[in-house]
Amino acid sequence: MHAVVAEGGGGPEVLTLVERPVPTPGPGEILVKVAAAGINRPDVIQREGNYPPPPGAPDVLGLEIAGTVVARGPGAQRWAVGDAVMALVPGGGYAPYCLAHEDNTLPVPAGLSMIEAGAIPETYFTVWTNVFDRGRLAAGETLLVHGGSSGIGTTAIQLAKAFGARVIVTAGSAEKCDRCLALGADRAVNYREEDYVAAAKDFTDGRGVDLILDMVGGDYIPRNYEAAAVEGRIVQIAFLKSPKVEVDYRRLMMKRLTHTGSTLRPRSVAQKAEIAAALAREVIPLIGQGRCRPVIDSTYPLEQVREAHARMDSSAHVGKIVLTMA
Ligand SMILES: NC(=O)c1ccc[n+]([C@@H]2O[C@H](COP(=O)([O-])OP(=O)(O)OC[C@H]3O[C@@H](n4cnc5c(N)ncnc54)[C@H](OP(=O)(O)O)[C@@H]3O)[C@@H](O)[C@H]2O)c1
Numbered sequence: 001m002h003a004v005v006a007e008g009g010g011g012p013e014v015l016t017l018v019e020r021p022v023p024t025p026g027p028g029e030i031l032v033k034v035a036a037a038g039i040n041r042p043d044v045i046q047r048e049g050n051y052p053p054p055p056g057a058p059d060v061l062g063l064e065i066a067g068t069v070v071a072r073g074p075g076a077q078r079w080a081v082g083d084a085v086m087a088l089v090p091g092g093g094y095a096p097y098c099l100a101h102e103d104n105t106l107p108v109p110a111g112l113s114m115i116e117a118g119a120i121p122e123t124y125f126t127v128w129t130n131v132f133d134r135g136r137l138a139a140g141e142t143l144l145v146h147g148g149s150s151g152i153g154t155t156a157i158q159l160a161k162a163f164g165a166r167v168i169v170t171a172g173s174a175e176k177c178d179r180c181l182a183l184g185a186d187r188a189v190n191y192r193e194e195d196y197v198a199a200a201k202d203f204t205d206g207r208g209v210d211l212i213l214d215m216v217g218g219d220y221i222p223r224n225y226e227a228a229a230v231e232g233r234i235v236q237i238a239f240l241k242s243p244k245v246e247v248d249y250r251r252l253m254m255k256r257l258t259h260t261g262s263t264l265r266p267r268s269v270a271q272k273a274e275i276a277a278a279l280a281r282e283v284i285p286l287i288g289q290g291r292c293r294p295v296i297d298s299t300y301p302l303e304q305v306r307e308a309h310a311r312m313d314s315s316a317h318v319g320k321i322v323l324t325m326a
Contacts, residue, residue: 003095009049025073036118062093066117103273139164236261295319
């Protein structure tokens with residue numbers, strides 16, 4: 001089968017189609033005939049050579065897939081051959097066949113296309129574990145999402161609203177802000193024109209926000225401390241600007257803030273299975289009811305993976321870019 005690897009670190013031109021054998025499922029694994037595979041910013045960071053796959057993960061790119069079960073490994077009983085599934089995978093998604101652990105797999109919700117399903121796992125697992133597990137977002141609280149128009153941001157807006165929170169987002173253009181508002185955000189800040197700290201204070205009558213989901217880092221770190229309410233939480237999921245910054249920590253202490261963070265990919269199958277179980281219980285029904293749905297920016301056939309990555313590099317997209325298999 002054709003599969004996409006990054007040959008050396010760099011721009012989209014390092015993405016190369018290579019020939020690989022169709023993988024054989026091991027214990028607890030299923031083989032999925034992939035219909036669609038979502039592209040995520042971590043794939044870009046891997047392509048650039050700054051995010052090597054964890055030990056044991058395939059070098060083929062791709063962290064999420066949707067498709068049909070075609071084979072089961074020893075002991076795998078959860079899914080039957082022919083089932084439509086979507087899965088969080090440690091790699092290997094940019095290919096017509098991909099292995100998934102049966103416990104890191106969810107059913108394709110009723111009414112969703114394979115393209116939409118392929119755009120769900122990475123962002124939904126990430127938002128659930130960071131906003132609801134680590135961040136403990138509760139109904140009535142205010143969430144500030146940086147990068148509101150990203151795959152992660154568009155998911156966080158919809159899930160937070162579905163669970164009764166108020167949402168304020170930052171995004172880099174008026175058009176992106178409008179898209180976030182249309183998805184349910186209560187307030188959108190074009191960070192190129194407006195100070196988000198002042199906007200967050202104004203939105204909360206001076207109190208500050210309860211939770212911040214931050215992928216930017218850099219000078220946003222001290223500014224987040226300013227924007228947060230007393231007892232506020234800040235969850236770090238990336239450092240698009242910089243992981244290094246000088247911070248005056250007195251504000252963290254005086255406001256009794258909690259600043260935490262996590263990465264999804266290196267976690268164990270069992271830890272990801274716990275997130276999958278929570279999503280099956282709490283979120284899949286909401287998707288079935290149409291209360292949240294992935295935002296699809298664009299789709300590209302696997303062979304046009306370089307064009308797909310160039311679109312993500314441009315940051316012109318809103319929501320998810322998805323690869324489709326012939
Ligand atoms: N920790 C985890 O487990 C985990 C899991 C998945 C993803 N992530 C991270 O979450 C972030 C979002 O992922 P995604 O797949 O949703 O990405 P995405 O759709 O490409 O969104 C990233 C957005 O961030 C904004 N941005 C702000 N500062 C930026 C900068 N310096 N460079 C580039 N973009 C910048 C851009 O929108 P504007 O026009 O508004 O600036 C861009 O659209 C990524 O950083 C990714 O690495 C973390």
